[in-house]
Amino acid sequence: MIVRTLENCRQTKRRVVAENWESVRMLLKDDNMGFSFHITTIYADTETHIHYQNHLESVFCMSGEGEIEVVGGKTYPIKPGTLYILDQHDEHFLRAYGGDMTMACVFNPPLTGQETHDQNGVYPLMEET
Known part of the structure; x- marks a missing residue:
C-alpha cells in the first residue's frame, strides 16, 4: 500500500x-500503477497551450472556473464538478478566470515526475531519472 498526503508531496x-x-x-x-495522478493548479487569468501527443489525460475540476478551447473546435466552460477527457490527444488552450483552478489529473502512460510542456505544449516521453 502507498499512502501520501498532498502537503507532504x-x-x-x-x-x-x-x-x-x-x-x-x-x-x-x-x-x-499504470497511470499517474496529479493535483494541478492553473493560475488565475492565464492561458496555457497544451497538446499531449504522447499521453491521454482525464481532468476533474475541484475548484475555480475557466474554459478549455479545442484548437479548431469548441470551447467548453469549466467549473467545479466538470470532468474533461483528452481521449484524442486533443490540442487545446486551458484558461483560468478570476481565480486559480484546482484540478485532479490522471495520465496514461504515467509521468515520471519532472515533465514540463515543450514549445508545442507536449510532455515528452521520459525515462525515470
Whole structure:
C-alpha cells in the first residue's frame, strides 16, 4: 500500500512549477500503477497551450472556473464538478478566470515526475531519472 498526503508531496520534487501552473505529482510511473495522478493548479487569468501527443489525460475540476478551447473546435466552460477527457490527444488552450483552478489529473502512460510542456505544449516521453 502507498499512502501520501498532498502537503507532504508539495514539500518534495513531486511539486513542479511552471509559468502558468503548478502540479503536485502524487502518483508516478515508478509507483507501478499504470497511470499517474496529479493535483494541478492553473493560475488565475492565464492561458496555457497544451497538446499531449504522447499521453491521454482525464481532468476533474475541484475548484475555480475557466474554459478549455479545442484548437479548431469548441470551447467548453469549466467549473467545479466538470470532468474533461483528452481521449484524442486533443490540442487545446486551458484558461483560468478570476481565480486559480484546482484540478485532479490522471495520465496514461504515467509521468515520471519532472515533465514540463515543450514549445508545442507536449510532455515528452521520459525515462525515470
